[in-house]
Amino acid sequence: MTTIKDVANEAGVSISTVSRILNFDDTLSVGEDTRRRVLEVAEKLQYKKRNKRASKLGKQIVIVQWHTDKEELSDLYYLQIQYGIENKAASLGATIERVTYESIDKNRIKNFDGIIAVGKFDTTEVTQLKSYGLPVICIGENYLGYNLDCIRSDFxxxxxxxxxxxxxxxxxxxxxxxxxxxxxxxxxxxxxxxxxxxxxxxxxxxxxxxxxxxxxxxxxxxxxxxxxxxxxxxxxxxxxxxxxxxxxxxxxxxxxxxxxxxxxxxxxxxxxxxxxxxxxxxxxxxxxxxxHTELMGERAIEMLLERVKNPKKIPELIIIGTELMERESSI
Structure with missing residues (x-):
């Protein structure tokens, strides 16, 4: 198991600072960059390092996130999903770029091979994402009604x-x-x-x-x-x-x-x-x-590649199971 010391060493800060950041101590006076670095390191160290040599897929994929960076750091769930996507993409030699929905460059996005939309999107937003003419995979909700492949957790x-x-x-x-x-x-x-x-x-x-x-x-x-x-x-x-x-x-x-x-x-x-x-x-x-956010990210990449190969494929909804991690806060 990754320890606070491991996180501190990787992030280049003290163990005390890591502990207070991980417990969202609002009395701690540190910069936003430091807070983000510690939280991101803690999440990334949870993932097993892949030993497989990356293939050269050559695909360019854009992750569209519905939260701002600041909102992501207050909850971390969607950040976890993005790491799952990035790990799978790295193992395949694909390039990933992250943007928020509001920061999409409408001209530049057309240069990508596909979109993975992470979060909750309304009709206006889904319609806009589809208008770019790229394969779109959604993580977080059921978007079969929009004729899109999607993945969500069983809550x-x-x-x-x-x-x-x-x-x-x-x-x-x-x-x-x-x-x-x-x-x-x-x-x-x-x-x-x-x-x-x-x-x-x-x-x-x-x-x-x-x-x-x-x-x-x-x-x-x-x-x-x-x-x-x-x-x-x-x-x-x-x-x-x-x-x-x-x-x-x-x-x-x-x-x-x-x-x-x-x-x-x-x-x-x-x-x-x-x-x-x-x-x-x-x-x-x-x-x-x-x-299983890593699995959600992996399946999103796989579904996107399947959609690129076969644009007329019937859309799918994949529901990923969960498991209880028993620790100390419950009897």
Whole structure:
């Protein structure tokens, strides 16, 4: 397992600085470049180095990301997916360039062989991406309705498994701290399958309480604010189990619980999503759902190459499974 010392050596900073950055310590005064370098090194060191000699595919692929760089660093999930894409591309000798949707050069993009769109895009944005006349592969949502190949994670199954796990361990008061996202151009809310499954599954068991569900932006600050609100509003009725929308939100949730001297996992058990690098370095370490972002990136490259060879191929939706990483934040 990669250690904080490994990250510190690679990033060229102290172990203390790495620890505080990985825990999103907002009292730490470091430049944005340093913060980005540490977070990126921590993520990259999770990937196994490939020993295969790269072939010379010669393809040029553009990754269109829906988040800004700053937004990516507050959540890291989409950054993980991009590393999966880049690793696979490097093993094939393909060239990758990253841009945001808003920074696309409409003239230059036509020089690429294909587009991998990472994130959530609305009708206006998908229509624009298709207008460039290049193969487009989407990661994050189901875009079969737009006649596009797409890949997403199975978030529904793990939510049901987490709830079942809590119940087996005697926890039937279960809450959720969930993320809420807006599509950039049309400002529409994005449906989160984790929230929908959580609500439906608990209702089917007669255990749902809407006062136990809190939503806000993804990120540690939001997680801190939402859990603080839950603690203040619910008091002794604070649920004993929480599903958290992402690891970065869970970092803030942990900080709020610790500030209120609420024991994790004995009083409140937490299970989050994504298994980004920070999940291993929190105290306690996070029990989290591992999303196979590297596999998502690999399959995106493979689907793009298949689409280049056969433009008339029937579009496919690939759903990638997940697995629970048991650590210290849950009983």
């Amino acid at each position: 529904e199954t793990p939510v049901r498994k987490i709830i079942d796990r809590f119940i087996r361990n005697g926890i039937d008061d279960i809450g959720m701290i969930a993320g809420k996202e807006l599509i950039v151009t049309e400002k529409q809310g994005v449906r989160d399958p984790r929230v929908a499954t959580f609500n439906q599954y608990l209702k089917s068991k007669g255990l749902y309480n809407d006062k136990f569900v809190y939503q806000g932006p993804f990120g540690p600050e939001s997680g801190f604010n939402l859990m603080t609100k839950a603690i203040n509003e619910l008091g002794a009725r604070l649920p004993h189990g929480f599903v958290i929308g992402s690891d970065s939100m869970a970092v803030g949730v942990l900080r709020a619980l610790q500030q209120h001297h609420i024991d994790v996992p004995n009083r409140v058990s937490l299970i989050s999503f994504n298994d980004v690098a920070i999940a291993k370095y929190t105290s306690p370490a996070l029990t989290t759902v591992h999303v």
